Amino acid sequence: MIETTITRERTITLTVNGVSYKATVEPRMLLVDLIRDELELTGTHIGCVTGKCGACTILLNGVSVKSCLVFAVQADGADIVTIEGIAAGGKLHPIQEAFKENHALQCGYCTPGMVISAYQLLRRNPDPTDEEIKKGISGNLCRCTGYINIVKAIKDAAKRMKGGK
Amino acid sequence: MAKKWVGTDVRRKQDARLLTGKGTYVDDVKLPGMLYCTVLRSPYPHAKIRNVDVSEAVKLPGVVAAITGEDAKEYPLPAVIDLAPFGQRTVTGYAFPIAVDKVRYVGEPVAAVAATDRYVAEDALDLIKVEYEPLPPVVDVEKAMEKDSPLLYEEWGDNIHLRWTPTMGEVDKAFEDADRVIRERLYEHRYSGFPIEARCVLANYNSADGKMDVWTSTQAPFQARMFIARTLKLPEQNVRVIVPDVGGGFGNKLNWSADVVPCLLSTLTGRPVKWTENRRESLMASPHSRDYIYDVQVACKNDGTILGVKLQMIADTGVEGSNRGAAVATLLVAGGYALGPYKINNLSLDQIGVVTNKSFYCAYRGYGKDMGNRVLERMINIMSRELGIPPEEIRMKNYIQPDEYPYRQTTGVLYDSGNLPEITRRALKRVDYENLKKEKARLREEGKYIGIGMAAKVEPAGAAVPLSIFNGFEGASVKITPEGGITVATSLVDIGQGVETTLAQVVADEFGVTPDDVRVIEGDTDMTPIGAGPFSSRGAVWTVSCVVSACRKLKAKLLKVGANLLGVKAEEVDIEDGKVYVKQSPDKFMTFRDIGRAAYFWPGPYAAFPADLLPEDASLEVTTYWTSPSPPTSWVPPACLYTTHPTSFEVAVVEVDPETGKVKVNKYVCVHDCGTLINPMIVEAQVHGGTLQGIGGMLYEELRYDENGQLLTTTYMDYLIPTAMEIPEMEVEHFESPSPFTPLGTKGMGEGPAIASPAAVVNAVEDALGVTIRRTPLTPERVLELIKEAKEKGSI
Numbered sequence: 028m029i030e031t032t033i034t035r036e037r038t039i040t041l042t043v044n045g046v047s048y049k050a051t052v053e054p055r056m057l058l059v060d061l062i063r064d065e066l067e068l069t070g071t072h073i074g075c076v077t078g079k080c081g082a083c084t085i086l087l088n089g090v091s092v093k094s095c096l097v098f099a100v101q102a103d104g105a106d107i108v109t110i111e112g113i114a115a116g117g118k119l120h121p122i123q124e125a126f127k128e129n130h131a132l133q134c135g136y137c138t139p140g141m142v143i144s145a146y147q148l149l150r151r152n153p154d155p156t157d158e159e160i161k162k163g164i165s166g167n168l169c170r171c172t173g174y175i176n177i178v179k180a181i182k183d184a185a186k187r188m189k190g191g192k
Numbered sequence: 193m194a195k196k197w198v199g200t201d202v203r204r205k206q207d208a209r210l211l212t213g214k215g216t217y218v219d220d221v222k223l224p225g226m227l228y229c230t231v232l233r234s235p236y237p238h239a240k241i242r243n244v245d246v247s248e249a250v251k252l253p254g255v256v257a258a259i260t261g262e263d264a265k266e267y268p269l270p271a272v273i274d275l276a277p278f279g280q281r282t283v284t285g286y287a288f289p290i291a292v293d294k295v296r297y298v299g300e301p302v303a304a305v306a307a308t309d310r311y312v313a314e315d316a317l318d319l320i321k322v323e324y325e326p327l328p329p330v331v332d333v334e335k336a337m338e339k340d341s342p343l344l345y346e347e348w349g350d351n352i353h354l355r356w357t358p359t360m361g362e363v364d365k366a367f368e369d370a371d372r373v374i375r376e377r378l379y380e381h382r383y384s385g386f387p388i389e390a391r392c393v394l395a396n397y398n399s400a401d402g403k404m405d406v407w408t409s410t411q412a413p414f415q416a417r418m419f420i421a422r423t424l425k426l427p428e429q430n431v432r433v434i435v436p437d438v439g440g441g442f443g444n445k446l447n448w449s450a451d452v453v454p455c456l457l458s459t460l461t462g463r464p465v466k467w468t469e470n471r472r473e474s475l476m477a478s479p480h481s482r483d484y485i486y487d488v489q490v491a492c493k494n495d496g497t498i499l500g501v502k503l504q505m506i507a508d509t510g511v512e513g514s515n516r517g518a519a520v521a522t523l524l525v526a527g528g529y530a531l532g533p534y535k536i537n538n539l540s541l542d543q544i545g546v547v548t549n550k551s552f553y554c555a556y557r558g559y560g561k562d563m564g565n566r567v568l569e570r571m572i573n574i575m576s577r578e579l580g581i582p583p584e585e586i587r588m589k590n591y592i593q594p595d596e597y598p599y600r601q602t603t604g605v606l607y608d609s610g611n612l613p614e615i616t617r618r619a620l621k622r623v624d625y626e627n628l629k630k631e632k633a634r635l636r637e638e639g640k641y642i643g644i645g646m647a648a649k650v651e652p653a654g655a656a657v658p659l660s661i662f663n664g665f666e667g668a669s670v671k672i673t674p675e676g677g678i679t680v681a682t683s684l685v686d687i688g689q690g691v692e693t694t695l696a697q698v699v700a701d702e703f704g705v706t707p708d709d710v711r712v713i714e715g716d717t718d719m720t721p722i723g724a725g726p727f728s729s730r731g732a733v734w735t736v737s738c739v740v741s742a743c744r745k746l747k748a749k750l751l752k753v754g755a756n757l758l759g760v761k762a763e764e765v766d767i768e769d770g771k772v773y774v775k776q777s778p779d780k781f782m783t784f785r786d787i788g789r790a791a792y793f794w795p796g797p798y799a800a801f802p803a804d805l806l807p808e809d810a811s812l813e814v815t816t817y818w819t820s821p822s823p824p825t826s827w828v829p830p831a832c833l834y835t836t837h838p839t840s841f842e843v844a845v846v847e848v849d850p851e852t853g854k855v856k857v858n859k860y861v862c863v864h865d866c867g868t869l870i871n872p873m874i875v876e877a878q879v880h881g882g883t884l885q886g887i888g889g890m891l892y893e894e895l896r897y898d899e900n901g902q903l904l905t906t907t908y909m910d911y912l913i914p915t916a917m918e919i920p921e922m923e924v925e926h927f928e929s930p931s932p933f934t935p936l937g938t939k940g941m942g943e944g945p946a947i948a949s950p951a952a953v954v955n956a957v958e959d960a961l962g963v964t965i966r967r968t969p970l971t972p973e974r975v976l977e978l979i980k981e982a983k984e985k986g987s988i
Contacts (some may be wrong), residue, residue, distance in 0.1 A: 110213035123211040136389040161916040161919070175302060175919060175922055176880065
């Protein structure tokens, strides 16, 4: 008989998009599964679970992380922002506007992670060059767009955000 | 009506949803009482199954059911393509949703579990005991064809899945008349699409009424419905397939053997069951593609005129390409289009599909079109060096001329329209070819190795493959609602190509409204007419044409009803801005809302409809079907396969690092002709994405099996999809040769950019090094070998 599961559960508290949650989770539960299955914020996607594709990128305490590489228990006490929390008051964020305007998405599956990475990049570097943008999103795979319009959109977003927003 | 929306860069209707996390992909759907399915997969490429014991697994708290080949053996997978008349062997009776008696590839399902929690379902797999008796694996496709090779399907007596050997024209005479014959044996490796959203299925069987709802990430809802119903022996009308947002397809989501497993578990448990494919499963057990050998002989004159081609093409179809996937016919398409945009009167083919112990063969952005394209686009580059004639001159000499369309190719296929000489000139001008060659020579002096590679392309777009799920028909239903809204329903699913927007553009122009006035209904077999779905770049061919036809029929009806309500004759009215108005006095009009309200409710049909529409035709909707007007010479392939033929001329500029063997594509220019453009912004972005897939395929991506049949590339760490760091500077120019076979002159185009880009990239590396490239991918290791060869030969 094999002992199969670590059955002990932990209770954690965290803030996601400004809302406080309390959750009881197995220590092995991935943060992305907590976000998607327990909190039912399904905008964060799963593409590989090996930290390569970036579809599950979120902001954890203000830093972009791949939420498939973090256990939920590691996020105890954390402040998290997911794609659902990027736009304020029902309006698109300038990054989202720029993505739409520059046709920087096709199937949309990588898009939430891509927007979060762009968000992080532009906060650190409000005026990035093309090369800096490419590097900034190199942890996010997109199979549809060839990235050309994503780079264009992020450049455009930088301009829009400097326009006083 | 004047075109107002077609041809413009309308921003996409679906973007706000997808950008804010409000999209719905299958994995986002949850149902009450839902169970999670996981699949135990074979670690052996080829083995007999002696026993599968799930008794411990079902004891694990949370596990509700576990199934094995014993449960699946009554459900053999039906053929999705049956080309027996063309020499295809059947695997029906050998292929099951879960392996029965024998496994034939690493990753083949041997058992499946349904549990209340996905983590528990994963744990349960560790408790299943399987006894295997390993058999010698068939890995190398050339060895698989040898007489003493182990066999995948013993009854066949060999490993040949399909062999097709037609001859067209007078091939022997062409070879006698030739100044020389240039022959090469070229090997292309195994790679595929792997969209970032892997496959995902949620099945919900209602045991009370026998109905099955299936949410699945697929490109073809109606074929999914047929496949699931046929396999599980359910009445087809009781199966409903729902396709929400799809996270990429690329041909990889035209297969449903995996869908059957959660469906089967749902019928057994009476509960909803969801299966979400993980990336490892996706790489080892979802559709594989490419992986073929060409043995090509080109008979030519010393001036570059091509007289004839003898081609043998061998495809490694893995475990099979007819039941789990439908790609054994890629060999027919590849043969039918091997002559590309060139006037060549003589061709002999020997197209061989061979089974091996690898994952199954299915479509990937090309479906043999890529294979066909590679034959001459690669050979012309090789001929160019042998004949001392620039590759663009050889192409110019052999092109079909613009005034020769519609052109019946030697293989029987009918090209609709195009202008290769012009797009070639434009591409070479855009890349500044003369200066580029000088720059290349100058950089060579500095020790830099620049290469210029070109490829021309005819993309057969809009399939109608007989005897298969890729057949030629499409339905559309257009309705005016009682409040005057417009809905259009088709089988076309938005998989990223933006049809939610482009179909609305088309309808908007037909009725003189805006795309926002049009709701595009898709992805539900209960809601749309039967149709074949998005694949083979068929949306702009089949669906758009069918929608236009439905709109025009509905418009004729609206004119009659509007005229009747306005008290004038139908000839006296017209439609614009969502109104039927009297031509002589435009202030007399009825809006679509006025007409809708009148026809349905106030006062109702007998007041609103003219006598000739009463009583049977008193509706504000039209459902119609469209099939291709491109006249086939015969119903058999390749003569009647495709309706439209977009073209392109593409130039890649690469730099090869002589120290590391790294290849970088610096610049990529594509002059593209897909007939009438519906949304140039979307077309251009399709070119970006498809081109990077072609570059990735040639430089980074490989499904590599070792000699024991183990797949070595089972994560995105090993299977390298290009990142933003690998993109070239890219320029796309549109050129429009409208198709005479579609009402708007539109042609398909989605697959095209992945078809010619591989040849352009390889040709560019050949140009940089001056040696013939016979194997891909062009990994640094392989390129270093080529550099060594080039140095020994003195070509660099």
